[in-house]
Amino acid sequence: MNDRYEHWQAAERLALTLIQGGLQRMAARTLAVFLFTDQESVTAGEIAGQLEASAGSVSGAIKSLLTVGLIERLPSPGSRREHYRLRDDAWATLFTGQNTVIQAMLQAAAAGIATTDEGDPAHQRLTQMHAFYDFLLGEIPALLHRWHQQTG
Template identity: 55%
Template sequence: MTALSGPAEHLALSLTQGGMQRMTARVLAALLFTQEEAMTAGDIVEALGISSGSVSTALKSLSTVGLIERVPAPGSRRDHFRVREGAWARLMSGQNAIVTVMRDAAEQGIRAAGADSPAGRRLAEMRDFYDYLWRELPALIDRWQTKQADQAGPTTQAD
């Protein structure tokens, strides 16, 4: 089995500890650490020494959440994949659905436990936290995207 480099394996382990499936984390690490612009599923199978089924499942999962994309490769009939530009902001934008689910669950818990109960007070803190995230996350992502665009600056060619 071919292993990822130390830093890539560390990243994959960190992603796994954060809740990502192990093979999905390894595939994402391979795509992040490759020196190529994109990789085919076969390239990933070879690099990681894992089954094509595991790679296929991981690629589908990463595509679904918007972290990776298929890209054309002139002269090749195989799909090529790369990490999508702006992937991290896209991923966090997608977290808004989770924020809403958590906030709604806390609100239901407050109604069930009673607002003045110890459980109700704990759940109110949870609800208030997710309310705060709901309000702040879009602006935070917008500021990040503006900062990235400002850093990229205008593209000019030297004479």
């Protein structure tokens, strides 16, 4: 077994884990390419070739990874192809993006609280849900600050 084969097997296992975590299949496999590449940047064509996937599916995966802030487009003077790389702050950016999910959970809990009576068990559960997400949202800035201090 050669190192390149083992390398790609590890990438595919990571992609499977990401898929189980809710990422779309092609976005997970594309992200694995970015994580495991030894190149400064990659093109959509290079990803499609490595994954043996269609240009359209890779294009959609790149678009979704750009949208959530995990990858970035690089200037590529002299090249007609777009070049992409994993952002240096990819994980903090992704986590910060989760604030929209947390806000949505807060809003959903608040809407439920407004429609239930205080003595209702649903009201109590929704109040606890709201308190948790409110707490989580308040902790994110300090958590990211500590992360940035740790990573320099």
